Amino acid sequence: MIPPIARRFVAGETPATALEHVRECNDRGVGVLLNLLGEHYEDPTEADDDARAYAALLDDLAGTGLDACITVKPTQIGLDVSEARFRDNLRGIVDRADEHDRFVWLDMEDHTTTDATLDAFEEFVEARGGGMGVCLQANLKRTRDDIERFADVPGKIRLVKGAYDEPPATAYKSKERVNEVYEDYLEYMFEAYDGGIAVGSHDPVMIDRARELHDAHGTPFEIQMLMGVREDVQIDLAREYEVYQYAPYGGKWLSYFYRRMMERKENAGFALRAILGR
Numbered sequence: 001m002i003p004p005i006a007r008r009f010v011a012g013e014t015p016a017t018a019l020e021h022v023r024e025c026n027d028r029g030v031g032v033l034l035n036l037l038g039e040h041y042e043d044p045t046e047a048d049d050d051a052r053a054y055a056a057l058l059d060d061l062a063g064t065g066l067d068a069c070i071t072v073k074p075t076q077i078g079l080d081v082s083e084a085r086f087r088d089n090l091r092g093i094v095d096r097a098d099e100h101d102r103f104v105w106l107d108m109e110d111h112t113t114t115d116a117t118l119d120a121f122e123e124f125v126e127a128r129g130g131g132m133g134v135c136l137q138a139n140l141k142r143t144r145d146d147i148e149r150f151a152d153v154p155g156k157i158r159l160v161k162g163a164y165d166e167p168p169a170t171a172y173k174s175k176e177r178v179n180e181v182y183e184d185y186l187e188y189m190f191e192a193y194d195g196g197i198a199v200g201s202h203d204p205v206m207i208d209r210a211r212e213l214h215d216a217h218g219t220p221f222e223i224q225m226l227m228g229v230r231e232d233v234q235i236d237l238a239r240e241y242e243v244y245q246y247a248p249y250g251g252k253w254l255s256y257f258y259r260r261m262m263e264r265k266e267n268a269g270f271a272l273r274a275i276l277g278r
């Protein structure tokens, strides 16, 4: 059982609780990106199991009329086993998503996975003519080239600041520099892309900049934020823009919850107050 304190960030342990959460978000005008918690499987059985779980989730969503799609970590479906395993499992998921006309996102993990993730995304999204998205991380020095590479590719790009502690040769380490390039990339995307832009950030500065760029260029975009973070703002923004909430679910919630708690002092305080019952 997930303790009440963790339920702010995790949509339960089962597909049924996840779909219930989607219903609640949709009632507030917010779509949902569903992520089954799991990553870095070295055992192919675990990777295959999670790929099957995503396919089953897509079956569960079929005919519900719910506004939700899935977002998958490459190492959750076999990238740490082999690139071939990852692609086979991704093909199974994407085929099922095609049957049900659902969107598939690929999360981006640390820099050692970037090439394999982007190459698979490009091949699959070109073959499908859209229906897929991938995340690009502003902190990686290579991302300027990747953003240009995907300007004319169908599908969507989620721009985030980057969550992984990368080596200085590969990534910008200062927050200021990452903010600067994030804004530069937003400007490039709103000018060069026809659409397919997802702003994956809670940062009011970046959201406001995206709104200004949308007003200036008319380029469609969506805003994506995590479950449990600035949810009041998500609902407000959803009155004017397309907003998706990234909602993780599943039995492996503890390490995810721990990460959410540790990234902000306010969250750690919230956890402590909940534990002390105050």
Ligand code: FAD
Pocket (backbone or CB within 6 Å): 106, 107, 108, 109, 135, 137, 160, 161, 162, 163, 164, 200, 201, 202, 203, 204, 224, 225, 226, 229, 230, 245, 246, 264
């Ligand atoms: P930060 O730079 O952390 O904060 C800037 C400002 O935003 C803060 O000053 C505050 O005003 C506001 N803010 C930020 N967090 C909070 C909070 N918890 N509560 C209240 N206000 C807050 N990373 C990856 O590497 N790969 C992925 O695939 C990936 N997918 C993501 C998907 C989504 C939908 C989101 C939202 C993030 C994803 N990330 C991913 C994480 C991302 O890289 C950042 O680590 C994370 O979003 C923190 O950066 P930020 O832009 O939100 O703002």
